[in-house]
Amino acid sequence: MAQVLPGERELRRVIGDGEEVPDGEVDGLEDTDLLELHRQLVLLRTYDERSVVYHRQGRIGTYAIFWNHEAMQVGSAYALADKDWIFPSYRESAIGLLRGMPASTILSWWRGHPAGWWNPADWNLGSICVPIGTHVPHAAGLAWGKRLHGEDTCAIVYFGDGATSEGAFHEGANFAGVMRAPLVLFCNNNGWAISTPVEAQTAADTLVDKAVGYGIPGVRVDGADVLAVYEATRGAVARARAGEGPTFIEAVTYRAAPHATADDPSAYIDLARVEEERRGECVGRFEGYLRRLGLLDDERAEAVRAEAADAMRAGIAAAEAEPPADVSLLFDRTFADPPASFAIELAELRRIREGERG
Amino acid sequence: MAELTLLEAVNDCFHTELERDESVIVMGEDVGRAGGVFRATAGLRDRFGPDRCVDTPLAEAGILGTAVGLCMAGWRPVCEMQYDAFSYPCLDQLITHVGRYRWRTGGAMAFPLTIRMPYGGGVRAPELHDDSPETYYVHTPGVKVAIPSTAADAKGLLAAAIRDPDPVVVLEPKLHYRTLRGHVPEGEYVVPLGRARLAREGSDLTIVAYGSMVPLAERAADELAQEASVEVLDVRTLKPLDEEALLASAGKTGRVVIVQEAPRTCGYAAELAAILAEKAMLDLRGPVLRVTGYDVPYPYWQIEDAYMPSVARVLDAARKLLEF
Numbered sequence: 001m002a003q004v005l006p007g008e009r010e011l012r013r014v015i016g017d018g019e020e021v022p023d024g025e026v027d028g029l030e031d032t033d034l035l036e037l038h039r040q041l042v043l044l045r046t047y048d049e050r051s052v053v054y055h056r057q058g059r060i061g062t063y064a065i066f067w068n069h070e071a072m073q074v075g076s077a078y079a080l081a082d083k084d085w086i087f088p089s090y091r092e093s094a095i096g097l098l099r100g101m102p103a104s105t106i107l108s109w110w111r112g113h114p115a116g117w118w119n120p121a122d123w124n125l126g127s128i129c130v131p132i133g134t135h136v137p138h139a140a141g142l143a144w145g146k147r148l149h150g151e152d153t154c155a156i157v158y159f160g161d162g163a164t165s166e167g168a169f170h171e172g173a174n175f176a177g178v179m180r181a182p183l184v185l186f187c188n189n190n191g192w193a194i195s196t197p198v199e200a201q202t203a204a205d206t207l208v209d210k211a212v213g214y215g216i217p218g219v220r221v222d223g224a225d226v227l228a229v230y231e232a233t234r235g236a237v238a239r240a241r242a243g244e245g246p247t248f249i250e251a252v253t254y255r256a257a258p259h260a261t262a263d264d265p266s267a268y269i270d271l272a273r274v275e276e277e278r279r280g281e282c283v284g285r286f287e288g289y290l291r292r293l294g295l296l297d298d299e300r301a302e303a304v305r306a307e308a309a310d311a312m313r314a315g316i317a318a319a320e321a322e323p324p325a326d327v328s329l330l331f332d333r334t335f336a337d338p339p340a341s342f343a344i345e346l347a348e349l350r351r352i353r354e355g356e357r358g
Numbered sequence: 359m360a361e362l363t364l365l366e367a368v369n370d371c372f373h374t375e376l377e378r379d380e381s382v383i384v385m386g387e388d389v390g391r392a393g394g395v396f397r398a399t400a401g402l403r404d405r406f407g408p409d410r411c412v413d414t415p416l417a418e419a420g421i422l423g424t425a426v427g428l429c430m431a432g433w434r435p436v437c438e439m440q441y442d443a444f445s446y447p448c449l450d451q452l453i454t455h456v457g458r459y460r461w462r463t464g465g466a467m468a469f470p471l472t473i474r475m476p477y478g479g480g481v482r483a484p485e486l487h488d489d490s491p492e493t494y495y496v497h498t499p500g501v502k503v504a505i506p507s508t509a510a511d512a513k514g515l516l517a518a519a520i521r522d523p524d525p526v527v528v529l530e531p532k533l534h535y536r537t538l539r540g541h542v543p544e545g546e547y548v549v550p551l552g553r554a555r556l557a558r559e560g561s562d563l564t565i566v567a568y569g570s571m572v573p574l575a576e577r578a579a580d581e582l583a584q585e586a587s588v589e590v591l592d593v594r595t596l597k598p599l600d601e602e603a604l605l606a607s608a609g610k611t612g613r614v615v616i617v618q619e620a621p622r623t624c625g626y627a628a629e630l631a632a633i634l635a636e637k638a639m640l641d642l643r644g645p646v647l648r649v650t651g652y653d654v655p656y657p658y659w660q661i662e663d664a665y666m667p668s669v670a671r672v673l674d675a676a677r678k679l680l681e682f
Contacts, residue, residue, distance in 0.1 A: 114464060118463065118464070120430060120467055121430075121466070126430070131450075134451065137420050137423025137426070137427065138427040140420075141425060141430070141431070142428070144427070146431050148383075148409055148431075149432065167419060167447070168423060168450065171415070171420030172424070174415055174420065175414070175415060175417065175420045333465035334500045335500065336465075336522075337524075339552070339597075339598035340598075340601075341601075
């Protein structure tokens with residue numbers, strides 16, 4: 001068994017600041033990859049910004065904002081093969097876009113409409129997990145189950161800093177370690193669990209320290225650096241495919257937006273720090289990198305934004321065009337063979353509802 | 359037809375089902391090397407290997423949570439919870455995911471997992487080895503629940519659970535693991551979920567019970583033989599309930615006593631009584647009576663016999679009803 005080293009404390013970075021800190025590069029990434037990463041970042045950014053607007057317009061319900069988390073999602077997902085499974089939390093609700101899922105599906109989910117609920121096997125993408133950290137064991141089980149079948153498929157599970165306090169995170173990470181499950185445990189440490197700072201979640205110096213307790217390696221990256229995130233995840237995926245088991249990645253950023261549309265962080269957050277974070281946000285940082293390489297100009301940036309905006313306009317139109325859900329959906333999806341009582345209850349409900357209308 | 363204890367019948371079922379279907383995987387604490395603390399899974403690890411009968415970390419929520427992922431990877435996990443009251447950590451996964459995931463996928467993805475555990479008291483055990491937690495499971499949408507009372511049903515209901523496309527919880531009466539024997543069909547044997555068993559026919563009064571309370575109900579029926587003809591209905595599957603069998607028996611006798619070991623309030627007996635109130639009112643000749651545990655923590659075993667429904671308490675209720 002490979003020696004397990006203490007988790008790294010230093011943040012891995014690739015993208016420089018255009019001044020004192022020089023840009024690095026990631027071996028194996030071609031210009032086309034860099035431009036595709038950019039397209040995906042802009043797609044997620046546009047999804048997120050439009051969703052906040054749609055919420056204010058009353059077109060979607062409460063929405064969990066992921067502004068400035070795009071680099072963590074795009075960089076890590078880009079290191080996966082299509083056969084690999086993704087287990088998102090609500091913070092990664094739109095990660096399916098990166099696999100070609102229509103925006104209307106995810107917008108429908110946030111509209112509370114059944115058109116937003118997909119078959120995970122169609123996209124190798126688990127359902128959006130709402131309770132914190134409880135999907136970590138699912139990802140561990142899926143990865144373990146794939147290994148038992150002799151497949152070289154791996155899984156990635158996303159969760160926040162607060163989730164590391166949950167028992168389900170611990171049990172899932174521990175299972176993954178014991179079963180040498182090909183799993184990437186991806187912690188998006190944005191410093192806040194709604195209003196609770198990470199310092200109030202743990203006495204550990206860093207979250208990556210937890211990896212040692214599971215006998216697995218831990219890597220710490222700058223969460224606003226899409227290339228550093230990609231490179232770290234690529235390493236973790238290679239380990240997983242080689243049968244060496246799980247890796248814990250702590251991607252560090254600072255939440256520069258409310259937890260969700262229902263949250264007002266001005267009561268608890270460090271507003272000066274938020275401003276600083278917004279100035280160094282991840283899409284702009286990568287665009288600066290691409291411009292320094294001569295790969296991006298205003299015209300191309302505008303074209304990418306326009307394409308993403310079109311996708312969102314089409315997505316919300318399609319979501320709003322979904323017919324209302326029929327009440328039969330209350331009953332016919334819970335069991336493969338529903339009990340006889342369901343049909344009786346549905347008939348009674350229809351009778352009463354039709355009576356009300358008449 | 360072999361004569362087996364209830365525990366041997368469970369073990370027989372596992373050997374048959376793991377042989378029949380290569381996607382069935384048994385997992386839990388001490389189920390492999392030890393063959394389970396009660397030996398329900400004895401011999402499986404040697405016969406089918408450590409990947410089909412898995413000793414897991416000591417983590418009930420982790421067991422059930424990873425089982426959800428195993429289902430997604432095409433396996434049919436059978437999870438053992440070592441004891442009734444040790445299963446409570448798994449309720450988080452059960453309520454938030456196991457009972458909901460199929461629905462969440464628009465009915466597209468199946469979660470054919472089984473949770474089984476020894477349950478119930480009367481075995482002189484330490485605290486939290488004696489609970490009857492069936493209500494927590496029955497109350498959870500998307501989950502079926504079965505409780506056998508005979509050796510044959512222990513095999514047949516577990517086989518049905520393993521083959522079912524949806525999550526099923528099977529509670530096994532540990533009181534009778536080794537004290538109850540019966541004829542058990544050899545080879546593949548399935549008792550369909552959702553069908554009650556008429557343990558004894560009668561015409562004056564019905565005792566409705568399940569699991570470890572069925573033999574108790576039958577003893578009470580014996581004692582009443584000179585006074586009344588007593589029917590004993592073994593519910594077997596709590597969800598989905600065989601409502602037809604319940605209403606048929608109530609219609610026949612007009613008097614119903616329900617026995618449950620679990621605490622009284624909102625227990626399964628309350629559900630049965632409510633169904634009888636809704637649908638059998640005109641058949642009933644007296645109130646539906648419940649004989650249950652009390653709304654207290656399961657007691658120290660020196661006084662557990664006072665907590666458990668006894669033949670005497672069932673007789674008391676039955677006589678009250680017969681005299682009503």
